[in-house]
Every structure is written in C-alpha cells, then in structure tokens.
Amino acid sequence: MNPPLLHVNNLEVVYHHTVQVLKGLSLSVPEGAIVALLGSNGAGKTTTLKAISGLLPLEDGEIVDGQIAFRGASIAGNLPHRIAQDGLFQVMEGRRIFEHLTVEENLEAATYARKGGVDLGEALRKVFAYFPRLRERRKQLGGYLSGGEQQMLAIGRALVAGPSLLLLDEPSLGLSPLLVQEIFRIIEAINRDEKVSILLVEQNARMALGIASHAYIMENGKVVLDGPAARLREDRDVQEFYLGSRGGAQASYRNVKHYRRRKRWLS
Amino acid sequence: MSEGLVHLLQLLVSGVVTGGIYALVAMGFVVVYKATRVINFATGEFMMLGAFFAWTAMSAVQAPFVVALLVAVAASALLGMATERLVLRPLLGQRTISVIMVTIGLAAIFKGLAQIAWSGDYRSYPAIFPRAPIELGPILLPSRQFYPFLIAVGAIALVGLGFRFTRTGVAMRATADDQMAAFGMGIDIRRIFSLSWSLAAMTAAVAGIVVGIIGGISPQLGAIGLRTFPVVILGGLDSIGGALVGGVIIGVLENLAGGYVDPLLDGASLKEVVPFVVLVFTLMVRPYGLFGTREVERL
Numbered sequence: 001m002n003p004p005l006l007h008v009n010n011l012e013v014v015y016h017h018t019v020q021v022l023k024g025l026s027l028s029v030p031e032g033a034i035v036a037l038l039g040s041n042g043a044g045k046t047t048t049l050k051a052i053s054g055l056l057p058l059e060d061g062e063i064v065d066g067q068i069a070f071r072g073a074s075i076a077g078n079l080p081h082r083i084a085q086d087g088l089f090q091v092m093e094g095r096r097i098f099e100h101l102t103v104e105e106n107l108e109a110a111t112y113a114r115k116g117g118v119d120l121g122e123a124l125r126k127v128f129a130y131f132p133r134l135r136e137r138r139k140q141l142g143g144y145l146s147g148g149e150q151q152m153l154a155i156g157r158a159l160v161a162g163p164s165l166l167l168l169d170e171p172s173l174g175l176s177p178l179l180v181q182e183i184f185r186i187i188e189a190i191n192r193d194e195k196v197s198i199l200l201v202e203q204n205a206r207m208a209l210g211i212a213s214h215a216y217i218m219e220n221g222k223v224v225l226d227g228p229a230a231r232l233r234e235d236r237d238v239q240e241f242y243l244g245s246r247g248g249a250q251a252s253y254r255n256v257k258h259y260r261r262r263k264r265w266l267s
Numbered sequence: 268m269s270e271g272l273v274h275l276l277q278l279l280v281s282g283v284v285t286g287g288i289y290a291l292v293a294m295g296f297v298v299v300y301k302a303t304r305v306i307n308f309a310t311g312e313f314m315m316l317g318a319f320f321a322w323t324a325m326s327a328v329q330a331p332f333v334v335a336l337l338v339a340v341a342a343s344a345l346l347g348m349a350t351e352r353l354v355l356r357p358l359l360g361q362r363t364i365s366v367i368m369v370t371i372g373l374a375a376i377f378k379g380l381a382q383i384a385w386s387g388d389y390r391s392y393p394a395i396f397p398r399a400p401i402e403l404g405p406i407l408l409p410s411r412q413f414y415p416f417l418i419a420v421g422a423i424a425l426v427g428l429g430f431r432f433t434r435t436g437v438a439m440r441a442t443a444d445d446q447m448a449a450f451g452m453g454i455d456i457r458r459i460f461s462l463s464w465s466l467a468a469m470t471a472a473v474a475g476i477v478v479g480i481i482g483g484i485s486p487q488l489g490a491i492g493l494r495t496f497p498v499v500i501l502g503g504l505d506s507i508g509g510a511l512v513g514g515v516i517i518g519v520l521e522n523l524a525g526g527y528v529d530p531l532l533d534g535a536s537l538k539e540v541v542p543f544v545v546l547v548f549t550l551m552v553r554p555y556g557l558f559g560t561r562e563v564e565r566l
C-alpha cells in the first residue's frame with residue numbers, strides 16, 4: 001500500500017510553554033480521500049490543523065513531540081508559506097477574508113501558494129464557475145460580503161491555490177441549512193474533479209460523515225474513536241453524542257434539545 | 268481680483284505644496300505601520316540621509332539631478348532593508364514600547380553618523396531647476412517650491428498606484444489586513460516586512476531631497492519627520508489616502524495660520540504649533556484618524 005498523503009503521528013502541542021492541548025494525536029489522510037475530524041468545542045481540532053499548516057508559532061504554540069509527514073517528508077517546523085507552496089493549504093476557521101481587498105484581490109493573494117505561478121484569469125474563471133455569486137461581487141470589498149459569500153471566497157482562494165491536500169476548518173459554521181448543503185456539495189466536487197484530498201474539521205458531524213470515507217473523533221487532544229465513516233454513522237455512541245439522535249436516522253431538533261437537557265442534569 | 272483674495276489663494280497654494288510634502292513623508296510612516304505595526308520615529312532621519320546621499324552624488328561626482336535622485340533612492344532602499352533585517356526583525360514579537368524606543372534610538376544614531384560624515388554645516392543643492400517662478404493665474408509660485416512639489420506628487424502617485432494595482436501591492440495589503448492568513452496563503456510575510464521598510468526609506472529619501480531643495484540640508488533636516496506625525500494621526504496610521512488628505516489639511520491650516528494670525532502675534536508663531544493642536548484634537552475626538560481602522564485605537 002502507498003504511504004498516506006498526510007500522516008500525523010503522536011503529536012503533542014503546547015501553547016505558551018504551559019498549556020498542553022494535543023496529547024499524542026495520530027491520524028492519516030490517504031491520497032484522494034475526504035477524512036473527517038470531529039469533536040466537541042475545545043477538543044483541539046483547530047490546533048491540529050494549525051500544527052499541520054505551520055501556523056502554530058504565530059499563536060505561541062509549539063510542537064513538542066511527534067511527527068507530521070506530507071508526501072512522506074517531514075514538514076513539522078517548516079514555515080507556513082513554504083507548506084502552502086508545497087501544496088498543503090488551509091481554509092482557516094472564521095474564513096479570514098482580507099476585508100480591505102476586493103473579491104478578485106483576495107483570490108489573487110492566493111496565487112502566492114502556486115510555486116510555478118498561475119494564469120490568474122483562468123483561475124478566476126474556475127472559481128466563478130463553482131461560485132457564480134462571486135463573479136457578480138468581484139469588485140466588492142471582502143469585508144462587505146455576507147457570511148455565506150465569505151465562505152465561498154475562502155474556498156475560492158483554496159481553488160486558486162490548487163493544493164493536493166486541503167484542510168477545511170468548519171466550513172459550515174454560521175451558514176443556513178441550504179447553504180451548508182451547497183458548500184458540502186462543492187467540497188465533494190472539489191475532491192472528485194480537482195483531485196484534492198481533504199481533511200475536514202466539522203461540528204456538523206452528520207454532513208461530514210455523509211461525504212467522508214473515514215473519520216476521527218477527538219476528545220481532549222487525542223483521538224478516541226476512528227473508523228470508516230459509514231460505520232461511525234451507525235455507531236450508537238456517535239449517534240448519541242455527535243448526531244444528536246438515538247437509533248433513528250432522523251435527528252429532530254427536539255431530540256437534540258432533549259439530549260442537551262439531559263446532559264445539563266447529569267453534569 | 269482683490270488683494271485679499273489673492274493673498275488667500277497664495278496661502279492656499281503654499282498650503283497644498285507643504286501638504287504634498289507632508290503627505291509623502293507620512294506615507295513612509297504608513298507603509299511601515301501597515302505591514303509591521305511599528306511606528307518608525309526614524310522616518311525623518313531616513314529623509315535626512317536620503318538628502319545627503321543625493322547631495323554627495325551631485326557635489327562629489329557632479330551627477331545630474333535625476334541620477335543623484337535615483338542613487339539616493341537605491342541607497343536608501345538598501346539602508347531600509349538592512350535596518351529591518353538587523354534591528355527590527357530580532358525584535359519581532361517584543362512589546363510595542365520597546366520597538367518604538369529602538370526607532371528613536373536609531374534616529375539619534377543616524378543623526379550622529381551624519382554629523383560625522385557631513386559635519387553639522389548647512390548645505391544646499393547646486394541649482395537644479397529653472398529660476399523663473401511659476402505663474403498660476405494671479406499668484407506666483409517660486410520654482411524652488413513648484414518642482415519639488417511635482418516630484419512629491421509623482422512619488423506619491425507611484426507608490427499609491429503600486430499598492431493598488433500590482434501583485435506585490437496585493438500581498439502587502441493582504442499582510443496588513445491579516446498576517447496569519449497571508450502567511451498561510453503562501454505570502455512570505457518576512458519579505459513583505461523587508462520590502463515595506465525599504466519602500467518607506469525610499470519615499471523618505473525623495474521627501475528628504477524635496478525638503479532639502481526648498482530649505483537646505485543639514486543633520487537637523489529630520490526634525491520635520493516628527494512634525495509630520497500629526498498628519499499621520501489625523502489621516503489614520505494605516506491609511507495611505509489618509510496621509511494625503513491629512514497632509515493637505517495640515518499644510519493648508521498651517522499656512523493660513525502663518526498668513527493671518529502670526530503677523531498679529533508679535534514674534535510668536537501659531538504656524539509652528541498648528542499641527543500639534545490638530546494632533547491633540549484628533550486624539551481626543553477620533554483616535555484612529557479620519558480614515559484609519561478603528562482597532563488602531565487600542566494602541
């Protein structure tokens with residue numbers, strides 16, 4: 001079997017030399033796959049992605065142990081712009097649109113992730129084919145876009161960057177249900193048509209397990225459960241804790257609320 | 268046209284000329300602040316050195332003015348880059364106050380070095396431009412102000428357009444907006460820092476030469492850098508457009524005060540303090556300036 005495109009082994013991360021957040025996390029993303037990384041708030045999902053993309057030191061975080069291999073080569077400690085240029089691109093939590101740049105300029109900024117340079121016109125056409133809304137807004141400042149449009153732009157930048165591995169941090173955050181469907185459809189399309197492998201961090205476990213082939217569930221800085229997405233969808237614990245339903249395929253809002261209430265009583 | 272109106276127009280035009288020069292100096296502050304959040308108190312000394320570089324090229328090897336200007340700009344670019352690399356980069360992540368103190372220290376060092384290299388004497392450039400004053404309708408503008416003003420406007424336009432329309436300009440503005448996101452986007456933000464310092468030193472050199480043409484050159488020339496600080500605060504520390512507008516507003520106010528109030532003051536000068544009155548007023552009512560980003564307020 002080929003080695004996986006990304007392999008993270010026993011990763012330990014500490015912030016400010018004091019707070020240990022990752023405690024021996026391991027995961028792999030095979031070439032061509034969509035892998036989901038799930039877990040509750042504060043589990044360390046974003047920290048994991050930042051460790052991989054090299055952004056950790058900018059927040060005074062440090063990898064104190066473990067390995068990160070991308071295409072078989074260690075990238076731990078590399079500078080973020082190099083990692084991006086090597087074809088590993090992160091769409092950060094909260095979209096991080098350049099507010100004072102136009103939509104087009106936001107996309108142009110992502111051409112810096114292309115080592116060999118890129119035909120901007122062609123890259124823009126591709127982005128606008130996926131997101132026609134952005135074409136209409138191309139001259140508008142990023143700061144004035146709606147949340148949904150900003151998420152489109154954030155993914156659009158990834159399309160311009162053309163990575164072989166894409167890290168997505170909560171792409172569905174704050175979007176309407178309809179838009180969530182749309183974004184997930186596009187994530188699948190990018191994976192299939194652009195041949196981009198994806199590591200997807202999500203709160204929306206149902207949607208994520210719907211498009212992923214494999215999933216990891218983390219708690220407290222470690223992976224506590226992993227397996228084929230189809231199997232996790234059927235797992236009783238996963239259903240109870242992450243899909244907000246018990247046995248049935250349909251999770252109603254009522255059930256979720258019931259679960260929350262129960263949890264509050266228990267705690 | 269009445270004499271009073273001509274006098275007013277004359278003051279307004281001189282105000283715009285002064286303002287253009289302020290704007291150019293202010294741009295040096297803004298370029299560095301945008302990229303690195305450092306307020307460079309040595310901006311005036313970068314101007315002074317640039318002015319001396321050009322003077323040396325002209326007087327020592329009789330270089331034509333345009334060549335001397337280019338030599339000074341190139342030398343300043345290197346100086347700016349070296350300053351960033353050797354002095355500022357090691358301080359990355361240090362407290363704002365330490366970094367500010369360092370730029371003040373740099374200013375003193377540059378001034379001392381200039382004293383040693385060129386002595387404290389006043390110098391002036393050899394005659395560069397045609398002597399005939401420029402007639403703008405009813406008013407006359409000395410050629411010594413008119414041509415330097417054109418140079419300042421040209422430099423502002425060049426930097427402004429570069430920022431707006433080039434790929435590097437996009438990278439610089441992206442870095443100003445969100446350093447971490449820019450870094451993750453493949454932009455080498457260290458290169459942007461270095462570029463910003465060298466660009467700021469280049470604009471400062473042009474500004475220094477312009478000021479030198481108008482008023483002569485000495486190691487004290489850098490004092491005008493501090494005088495430009497109110498312009499930067501008024502316009503907004505991180506706004507290039509703000510530098511322009513702030514420069515013109517303060518230039519005009521200053522000249523109006525000089526023309527109408529100072530003659531009544533018997534030796535005292537309102538003109539000299541106007542910029543600082545504006546500074547205090549701005550900080551009280553709108554700390555982030557006319558066009559600055561609000562979060563600048565936190566400083």
Ligand SMILES: Nc1ncnc2c1ncn2[C@@H]1O[C@H](COP(=O)(O)OP(=O)(O)OP(=O)(O)O)[C@@H](O)[C@H]1O
Pocket residue numbers: 015016019021039040041042043044045046047048059060093
């Ligand atoms: N810059 C930082 N400095 C100190 N602690 C941090 C920092 N960033 C994150 N943490 C801590 O690390 C833990 C994990 O945070 P992280 O953002 O990785 O979680 P997450 O799984 O992405 O959560 P969420 O679902 O809420 O986004 C949290 O306890 C958080 O407080």
Ligand SMILES: [Mg+2]
Pocket residue numbers: 045046047093169
């Ligand atoms: Mg997170």
